Structure formats: structure tokens, C-alpha cells
Amino acid sequence: ANVVLWREEYDRAVKLPAEHVAEEAATGSMARAAWAEARRNNDFAAFLPWLGKQVDLRRRRADFLGYADHPYDALLAEYERGTTTREVVALFDRLRPELAAITAAAAERSRSVPAGLLAGEYPVDRQAAFNREVAEAIGFDFEAGRIDTTTHPFCSRISPGDVRLTTRYRRDDFTESLLGVLHEAGHGLYEQGLPEAEAGRPVGSAVSLGVHESQSRLWENHVGRSRAFWEKWLPRAASYFPHLARLGPADVAAALTRCEPGFIRVGADEASYDLHILLRFGLEVELVAGTLAPRDVPDAWNERFRDLLGLTVPDPAHGCLQDIHWAMGSIGYFATYTLGNLLAAQLVQAARQGDPSLDRAWAAGDFGPLLAWVRQRIHRRGSLLAPKDLVEEATGSPLRPDAFLIHLRNRYLGGN
Numbered sequence: 112a113n114v115v116l117w118r119e120e121y122d123r124a125v126k127l128p129a130e131h132v133a134e135e136a137a138t139g140s141m142a143r144a145a146w147a148e149a150r151r152n153n154d155f156a157a158f159l160p161w162l163g164k165q166v167d168l169r170r171r172r173a174d175f176l177g178y179a180d181h182p183y184d185a186l187l188a189e190y191e192r193g194t195t196t197r198e199v200v201a202l203f204d205r206l207r208p209e210l211a212a213i214t215a216a217a218a219e220r221s222r223s224v225p226a227g228l229l230a231g232e233y234p235v236d237r238q239a240a241f242n243r244e245v246a247e248a249i250g251f252d253f254e255a256g257r258i259d260t261t262t263h264p265f266c267s268r269i270s271p272g273d274v275r276l277t278t279r280y281r282r283d284d285f286t287e288s289l290l291g292v293l294h295e296a297g298h299g300l301y302e303q304g305l306p307e308a309e310a311g312r313p314v315g316s317a318v319s320l321g322v323h324e325s326q327s328r329l330w331e332n333h334v335g336r337s338r339a340f341w342e343k344w345l346p347r348a349a350s351y352f353p354h355l356a357r358l359g360p361a362d363v364a365a366a367l368t369r370c371e372p373g374f375i376r377v378g379a380d381e382a383s384y385d386l387h388i389l390l391r392f393g394l395e396v397e398l399v400a401g402t403l404a405p406r407d408v409p410d411a412w413n414e415r416f417r418d419l420l421g422l423t424v425p426d427p428a429h430g431c432l433q434d435i436h437w438a439m440g441s442i443g444y445f446a447t448y449t450l451g452n453l454l455a456a457q458l459v460q461a462a463r464q465g466d467p468s469l470d471r472a473w474a475a476g477d478f479g480p481l482l483a484w485v486r487q488r489i490h491r492r493g494s495l496l497a498p499k500d501l502v503e504e505a506t507g508s509p510l511r512p513d514a515f516l517i518h519l520r521n522r523y524l525g526g527n
């Protein structure tokens with residue numbers, strides 16, 4: 112597997128002329144600065160030349176790399192090896208109508224959940240202490256990692272013994288930093304669980320962005336927003352934040368599973384999140400195919416946003432200018448967020464079916480068996496298999512939307 116991956120990496124590298132790589136790097140730097148200013152000024156016209164340039168560069172990149180069916184395949188493959196545009200389109204086509212219907216119904220039901228249930232003062236040092244306790248309990252190894260503060264949370268592995276997470280804090284809401292830590296700790300657990308003997312070689316690294324994201328979403332959404340998690344952790348949270356003592360675990364879980372569609376992807380709830388991704392993926396494929404012109408992006412965005420989420424986008428900052436990805440040239444990346452969500456649900460389903468003790472442990476707020484399961488089937492496998500083969504080996508079937516849709520229906524439209 113190492114030789115195959117080295118070969119692929121080498122072949123890809125030598126297909127790209129040095130001038131093209133230099134132009135991508137230079138454009139990325141300048142486009143990022145232009146995007147930040149355009150977003151601040153809510154001015155799509157100022158970003159348009161850079162978007163056009165990035166799309167053009169990515170199309171040329173696809174031509175250099177080569178593809179069998181669609182130029183977008185070449186871009187997607189850099190984030191999700193072996194997955195084709197056609198496969199993602201088919202998955203997303205199945206997901207779209209169901210997800211839109213679940214989101215609409217969940218938003219309706221969420222109206223009965225009072226807003227501001229968790230309102231209060233949350234001193235940052237207490238949030239940090241609570242988050243650390245939780246991260247340690249789910250298995251993050253602080254002898255081989257740490258948590259720091261940034262404006263945009265991320266996880267980064269410096270070396271096998273040094274995995275760094277970051278989060279950000281709000282003084283009026285402790286769940287943003289906590290869910291940020293659970294998300295990044297999910298990435299971190301994967302990095303800490305990779306086969307150490309293979310460190311520095313391809314097999315010792317994460318297999319794909321989609322699989323990476325499945326690990327973060329698993330801890331953030333399936334664990335962190337579950338009632339079982341709060342059965343265990345609410346008393347500890349209340350020892351740090353005494354006003355929470357008036358609430359029950361069901362209240363906290365209800366507050367964290369409120370569905371309230373909005374304009375901004377990073378602030379989206381679990382049910383509506385993937386509609387934001389489906390929108391971006393569709394536009395990207397058309398931009399790369401040349402069937403959508405960069406100047407028509409705002410209109411296409413706004414029209415599809417209304418269809419999918421029923422909301423009218425007020426301005427570009429709340430629409431097509433909100434994300435940094437296109438400015439960075441990361442076209443082909445967005446799909447991996449949804450692939451990760453689908454896989455997280457499929458993994459949890461397979462783990463529960465495969466290990467009968469897991470449900471009992473889960474109900475008691477013990478997620479050790481879940482970690483052991485993903486450690487063995489995902490983390491320890493590194494990049495030994497192609498992502499698709501890994502998914503099939505771990506869950507017994509190719510990636511499907513079914514487990515995710517069942518999870519959403521149970522959680523957002525179920526009886527409790």
C-alpha cells in the first residue's frame with residue numbers, strides 16, 4: 112500500500128507543471144485577502160475576478176491530472192481518493208429530497224423547544240476545564256496532545272506524539288466550545304490512533320477527508336448531542352456552571368438538537384447542515400464543467416437556497432461569500448463534509464449492530480466501546496485500504512444515505 116500511494120503521489124506531482132503550481136499558490140494568497148475584504152464589504156463584484164481565476168486554475172489542474180469522465184473527478188480525488196463525481200451526485204440526489212423534508216419538519220417541531228434554555232454566564236476558564244475533562248474521558252491523550260484557543264477551530268498533527276486541537280469560546284454559551292472540542296477531539300482521536308509503526312509513510316496517515324470528518328461528526332453529533340451523554344455529563348457541567356442544575360439531561364439534549372435553518376453553514380444545526388453542502392457541491396460541479404459562469408453564482412446560490420431551505424438570502428455575505436474554500440482554490444472539498452456525516456451514522460449503526468454491549472455502555476454514558484470499535488476498524492487501518500474499501504470492510508456495505516436519514520428521523524422526528 113505504501114508503494115502504491117507513493118507512486119500515485121509522485122505521478123500526480125509530476126503531471127503538474129511548476130509554473131501552474133506557483134500560479135495556484137500566488138493566486139491562493141491574493142484571492143484569500145480579496146475574499147476577506149469582499150466579504151467584509153458585502154461586495155461580490157470585488158471577489159468575482161478571483162473566483163473566475165480560481166475556477167480556471169482548477170479546470171486546468173484537472174486537465175493536467177487527467178480524468179475519465181468529469182473534470183471534477185480529478186479535483187474530488189485529491190480529497191477523497193477513488194470516489195467519482197457520478198457516485199457523489201447519485202448519493203446526494205437520494206439525500207436531497209429526504210433531507211429537505213426532514214429539515215422542514217424538524218424546524219416545525221423545534222418551535223416548541225424554548226430558545227435560551229442554556230442562557231447564562233460561562234467563564235472561559237471553567238469552560239476550558241470542563242472541555243478538558245470531557246476530552247480526556249472520551250479517550251483523547253493529553254500526554255500526546257493539547258487544546259488551545261483560535262478564531263476557527265482545527266486539529267493538527269505535528270507528529271504521532273503531538274496532536275493539537277483548538278476551540279473558541281463564547282461567554283454566553285458553553286456548548287460552542289464544547290462541541291468544537293468534541294469535533295476536533297474526534298479528528299484528534301483518529302490521528303492518535305493511526306498505526307504508529309507506519310508514521311511518516313502514507314499508510315500511517317489518515318485515509319481521506321471524508322473518513323476524517325466521520326470521526327469528528329461521530330463525537331460531536333452522535334455522542335455530544337445525545338441524551339445519554341448529558342445523563343452522564345450534566346451533573347459535572349452543573350458543578351462548573353451552577354445555573355444548569357435547574358435543567359435535566361433531556362433539556363440540554365433538546366437545546367442541542369434544535370433545528371433552525373439559517374444562512375451560515377458553520378452555524379447550521381445537524382439536520383440542515385448538509386443542505387448547505389449539497390448546494391455548494393452542485394455549484395462547484397457546474398463551475399468546473401463550465402455550465403455555470405462565475406458571475407452567475409450569486410443568483411444560482413440564492414435561488415437554490417430558497418428551494419432547499421426556504422429562506423431568501425439577504426446579501427452575499429450571508430450567501431456565496433461566506434466560506435473561504437473557493438478563495439483558497441479548495442474546489443472539490445465541500446462534498447467530504449457530507450460524506451463524513453453519512454459515514455459517521457453508518458459507523459455508529461454498524462458498531463451498535465456488531466457489539467451488543469455497546470448500547471448498554473452508551474446508555475450509561477460510557478463511550479469507550481465505541482472508541483475501541485472505531486480504533487480497530489478505522490484508526491488502526493490507516494491508509495492500508497482505499498477509502499471505499501475501508502468503509503465496506505468496517506460497515507459491511509458501501510456508503511449509503513440510509514443510516515444517516517434513520518438517525519435524523521429518530522432524533523428530530525421521533526417520539527422523544
Ligand code: ZN
Nearest residue numbers: 294298324327
Ligand atoms: Zn472537521
